[in-house]
Amino acid sequence: MNIRFAEENELEQVNILRKQVNDLHVAGKPEVFKPGFGPELRDFIFVIWKDPEQKIVVAEEDGVICGFAVIHHIFKAGSPFMKERDFLDIDEFCVDEAHRRKGVATQMIEFIKDFAKEKGFHRIELNMWEFNKSALAFYEAAGFETFRRYMEMML
Numbered sequence: 569m570n571i572r573f574a575e576e577n578e579l580e581q582v583n584i585l586r587k588q589v590n591d592l593h594v595a596g597k598p599e600v601f602k603p604g605f606g607p608e609l610r611d612f613i614f615v616i617w618k619d620p621e622q623k624i625v626v627a628e629e630d631g632v633i634c635g636f637a638v639i640h641h642i643f644k645a646g647s648p649f650m651k652e653r654d655f656l657d658i659d660e661f662c663v664d665e666a667h668r669r670k671g672v673a674t675q676m677i678e679f680i681k682d683f684a685k686e687k688g689f690h691r692i693e694l695n696m697w698e699f700n701k702s703a704l705a706f707y708e709a710a711g712f713e714t715f716r717r718y719m720e721m722m723l
């Protein structure tokens with residue numbers, strides 16, 4: 569499995585995985601996520617591709633994209649409450665259903681960690697939806713810890 573940054577001609581394959589994530593989010597949180605995988609969401613991969621602050625990581629084997637991640641450099645200015653923050657955010661993350669539980673996601677996280685260290689970041693952040701218990705189990709297995717919670721009350 570090759571873990572590396574994506575090439576432009578691989579973005580359509582990345583979109584197949586982005587649809588898997590969107591379908592999962594629609595099933596788990598239908599009041600939040602838009603069903604289907606319309607042109608706006610499909611073409612958003614090109615917005616990410618062109619943004620110098622974002623990068624697309626892929627796990628590729630024999631020309632097949634088995635996993636991907638979007639990493640995003642975030643800088644937040646300080647506020648009266650908080651210090652300024654400069655970190656790497658994992659915005660999107662998926663391994664193809666056919667390639668799960670073979671350590672692909674673990675390899676992608678190692679790649680992202682190495683990149684983050686090389687660029688001088690001291691922190692990687694991500695957020696995830698509470699219904700997604702397998703993602704939580706993976707992120708915890710990979711060494712992430714919960715540091716903040718969003719709460720809601722349905723009325």
Ligand SMILES: CC(C)(COP(=O)(O)OP(=O)(O)OC[C@H]1O[C@@H](n2cnc3c(N)ncnc32)[C@H](O)[C@@H]1OP(=O)(O)O)[C@@H](O)C(=O)NCCC(=O)NCCS
Binds near residue numbers: 672702
């Ligand atoms: C979450 C996800 C990325 C994990 O990818 P993966 O390549 O299967 O993960 P790995 O094989 O590297 O798993 C490493 C460890 O994480 C834990 N883990 C991974 N998937 C798990 C699951 N479904 N349930 C419980 N633990 C899990 C296990 O400890 C696993 O080690 P093991 O297989 O030796 O038991 C993948 O299931 C996925 O893409 N899910 C759908 C999209 C998604 O939820 N993305 C994240 C939120 S946007």
